[in-house]
Amino acid sequence: MLRTGRDPYWKRKAKALVESRAVTGSLFDRKAVEQVRRGLKQWQGTVYADWTARFPEEAKEHQTASGIPLKPIYTPDDLGNADYASQGFPGVFPYLRGVYPNMYRGRKWTMRMFSGFGTPEDTNRRLKLLLDHGETGLSVAFDMPTLYGYDCDHERAHGEVGRCGVNVSSMKDMEVIFDEIPLGKVSTSMTINAPATVLTCMYAGVAKKQGVPISKLRGTVQADMLKEYIAQKEWVYPPEAHLRLVRDLMVFSTKEMPLWNYISISGYHIREAGSSAVQELAFTLADGFGYVELGLEAGLKVEQFAPRLSFFFNSTMDFFEEIAKFRAARRIWATVLREKYGVKDKRSLLMRFHTQTSGASLTWQQPLNNVVRTAIEALAAVLGGTQSLHTNSYDEAWALPTEQAVEVALRTQQVIAEETGVASVIDPLGGSYYVEWLTEQLEEEAYKYFDRIDSAGGLLKAIKTGYLQREIAENSYRLSKRVEEGRDSVVGVNKLAKEEKEPIETLKIDFRAQRSQVRRLNAVKKTRDEVKVKAALARLEKAFGSEKANSIYPMLDAVMQYATLGEVVDVGREAWGGFKEPMLL
Amino acid sequence: MPRKSAAVQRRIRILVAKPGLDGHDRGVLVLARAFRDAGMEVIYSGLLPSPEQVAQMAVDEDVDVVALSLLNGAHMTAFPKVKKLLDKMGGKDIVVVGGGIIPEEDKPRLLRLGITGLYGPGSSFEEIVEHVKGRVRKERWRD
Numbered sequence: 169m170l171r172t173g174r175d176p177y178w179k180r181k182a183k184a185l186v187e188s189r190a191v192t193g194s195l196f197d198r199k200a201v202e203q204v205r206r207g208l209k210q211w212q213g214t215v216y217a218d219w220t221a222r223f224p225e226e227a228k229e230h231q232t233a234s235g236i237p238l239k240p241i242y243t244p245d246d247l248g249n250a251d252y253a254s255q256g257f258p259g260v261f262p263y264l265r266g267v268y269p270n271m272y273r274g275r276k277w278t279m280r281m282f283s284g285f286g287t288p289e290d291t292n293r294r295l296k297l298l299l300d301h302g303e304t305g306l307s308v309a310f311d312m313p314t315l316y317g318y319d320c321d322h323e324r325a326h327g328e329v330g331r332c333g334v335n336v337s338s339m340k341d342m343e344v345i346f347d348e349i350p351l352g353k354v355s356t357s358m359t360i361n362a363p364a365t366v367l368t369c370m371y372a373g374v375a376k377k378q379g380v381p382i383s384k385l386r387g388t389v390q391a392d393m394l395k396e397y398i399a400q401k402e403w404v405y406p407p408e409a410h411l412r413l414v415r416d417l418m419v420f421s422t423k424e425m426p427l428w429n430y431i432s433i434s435g436y437h438i439r440e441a442g443s444s445a446v447q448e449l450a451f452t453l454a455d456g457f458g459y460v461e462l463g464l465e466a467g468l469k470v471e472q473f474a475p476r477l478s479f480f481f482n483s484t485m486d487f488f489e490e491i492a493k494f495r496a497a498r499r500i501w502a503t504v505l506r507e508k509y510g511v512k513d514k515r516s517l518l519m520r521f522h523t524q525t526s527g528a529s530l531t532w533q534q535p536l537n538n539v540v541r542t543a544i545e546a547l548a549a550v551l552g553g554t555q556s557l558h559t560n561s562y563d564e565a566w567a568l569p570t571e572q573a574v575e576v577a578l579r580t581q582q583v584i585a586e587e588t589g590v591a592s593v594i595d596p597l598g599g600s601y602y603v604e605w606l607t608e609q610l611e612e613e614a615y616k617y618f619d620r621i622d623s624a625g626g627l628l629k630a631i632k633t634g635y636l637q638r639e640i641a642e643n644s645y646r647l648s649k650r651v652e653e654g655r656d657s658v659v660g661v662n663k664l665a666k667e668e669k670e671p672i673e674t675l676k677i678d679f680r681a682q683r684s685q686v687r688r689l690n691a692v693k694k695t696r697d698e699v700k701v702k703a704a705l706a707r708l709e710k711a712f713g714s715e716k717a718n719s720i721y722p723m724l725d726a727v728m729q730y731a732t733l734g735e736v737v738d739v740g741r742e743a744w745g746g747f748k749e750p751m752l753l
Numbered sequence: 754m755p756r757k758s759a760a761v762q763r764r765i766r767i768l769v770a771k772p773g774l775d776g777h778d779r780g781v782l783v784l785a786r787a788f789r790d791a792g793m794e795v796i797y798s799g800l801l802p803s804p805e806q807v808a809q810m811a812v813d814e815d816v817d818v819v820a821l822s823l824l825n826g827a828h829m830t831a832f833p834k835v836k837k838l839l840d841k842m843g844g845k846d847i848v849v850v851g852g853g854i855i856p857e858e859d860k861p862r863l864l865r866l867g868i869t870g871l872y873g874p875g876s877s878f879e880e881i882v883e884h885v886k887g888r889v890r891k892e893r894w895r896d
Contacts, residue, residue: 312774312825324774327827401776401800442779528779532874565874641782648783652877661875749799752778753785 317737330681442644494552634750
């Protein structure tokens with residue numbers, strides 16, 4: 169999957185799914201299904217036909233947002249193959265019905281709201297406040313210069329410092345962010361990709377200074393570079409170089425930081441970039457298999473690292489297709505890991521995932537409607553069995569959210585958890601003819617995509633030739649045209665729209681963060697031991713030059729000598745250069 | 754007076770670009786397809802070019818139009834910079850249009866510099882394509 173293609177496994181799986189639909193399995197009695205089929209035919213020819221002749225249906229054809237054609241109704245005949253083993257029980261292979269035996273009856277999903285802003289001091293105050301309120305899971309967002317590996321005084325950082333997250337230019341900033349926060353006791357999620365290794369090193373460095381053994385550190389870095397090339401487009405180096413760093417991080421963490429979740433495999437950005445549910449499912453899982461192969465290349469056993477992999481999905485407006493997507497993802501992951509990669513350990517088969525509602529589904533027109541959209545998307549995530557959830561705020565199509573909007577977003581989850589009763593029964597939509605049928609359709613489409621990715625030469629090649637990116641761009645154009653032609657409706661935009669003034673963006677560029685960050689960076693450079701910094705960076709350069717070396721050890725030394733983020737990342741820029749995206753038109 | 758009737762007839766060549774630290778390319782890739790389907794020759798800058806690179810590309814590719822898109826709030830520095838560089842590099846007659854998240858209060862200054870369109874989310878392809886065609890028509894008929 170990752171580097172080479174053509175495993176007949178994918179085609180076989182897709183074919184088996186299609187063929188299994190033609191036979192009646194053990195769940196239904198063959199005669200009873202035939203009766204259903206006859207009954208349905210009769211109903212369609214009489215009751216349904218008469219009715220629609222008198223009251224014609226509005227739309228000629230119905231399809232899911234991914235374009236899967238829909239019938240007016242589903243019956244046991246659509247699940248003729250059903251064999252209960254393919255559905256199973258929660259906490260048991262193939263985990264279609266949920267990863268834990270009692271799901272939300274035991275513990276509700278984690279309501280994890282992602283945020284970050286301003287200076288390290290601002291973020292430190294915010295994190296301490298959250299800890300005072302009983303939160304133990306911290307989440308940190310970074311600004312664009314940090315995400316692209318530039319120090320705050322770099323030309324390209326101008327005007328961007330501290331704008332959509334906190335700026336980190338050296339370990340000194342991390343010391344401020346986590347000042348008086350006991351790193352041995354909290355878990356920290358850092359949304360960082362290209363420089364994830366550097367930030368992990370800085371976090372470990374702060375822990376060492378606090379006297380906390382790094383083997384105790386719990387947390388997550390996103391570090392999913394495959395999806396960066398596919399969708400989010402925040403890279404520094406060519407794909408091979410970033411994969412090598414991820415590989416080093418996998419090996420380092422397995423040895424030194426066994427509780428560190430070093431990759432969060434993300435479909436969220438793939439979806440936001442304009443893909444369909446099928447593409448989100450297929451490309452994200454393909455990335456997952458890619459990391460499995462990367463770990464194997466590094467000489468690790470799947471059982472050593474798979475329990476540390478977690479997923480991150482989008483939840484958007486096609487309610488049932490989203491639910492089917494989450495369920496299909498669990499079944500594919502467990503099935504492929506067991507069958508293709510020979511995994512036996514149960515913990516390695518579980519697909520645990522975080523969900524965020526869709527930012528792209530929010531409209532700036534009639535923004536209060538977004539509360540409703542987010543509620544529906546959140547409900548789909550819960551019915552799909554998510555482990556944690558971030559709900560967007562209704563004003564995010566304009567700017568960063570206000571406090572009141574964030575509160576409504578959090579309350580939306582709490583209403584679902586406390587008032588609707590959906591958490592009482594595990595996988596309550598399991599067994600719905602439509603949902604089970606749709607789950608299988610999505611699986612089939614995903615297996616076909618895996619085969620196409622393999623045919624394109626494997627994942628890495630499919631990224632470097634732009635195949636996956638073009639697939640997404642074409643779908644996003646298809647969706648935009650459907651809205652423009654009125655075939656898809658967006659309330660308040662192309663349907664039931666009102667004349668309204670464009671809202672004025674409220675967020676202003678503030679240079680306060682940039683000034684104070686540059687001041688601290690200059691102070692760091694004045695007080696550090698230049699000889700030691702140079703020597704550490706030279707060792708890092710040597711490690712980058714040797715495929716056999718693990719670069720995380722010298723990187724940790726370098727950041728602890730206060731080599732800056734930009735300096736560390738620049739060593740790689742020298743070694744590997746940048747990356748020019750393939751033509752995506 | 755038209756410069757040349759061939760020039761008036763020539764297919765519109767348009768460069769679409771995001772001149773900044775901004776990887777949100779969904780809109781720009783969709784628009785590139787809409788321009789292509791409207792019969793234009795589309796050139797895409799790729800991600801993360803500097804304003805200098807965008808201007809250079811526009812001149813080298815001899816385009817009629819540069820369409821700029823930014824969603825990261827840096828439009829007030831990046832858009833005027835591209836325009837200024839174009840003027841300096843002999844691309845004074847290249848039409849510059851822009852879009853993204855552009856607050857109302859920023860628009861007058863951009864319009865004064867000749868950067869027009871300034872479309873945001875919810876604008877239709879038709880509207881944007883017509884605007885581009887209209888500006889090119891005017892530019893080509895100018896002596």
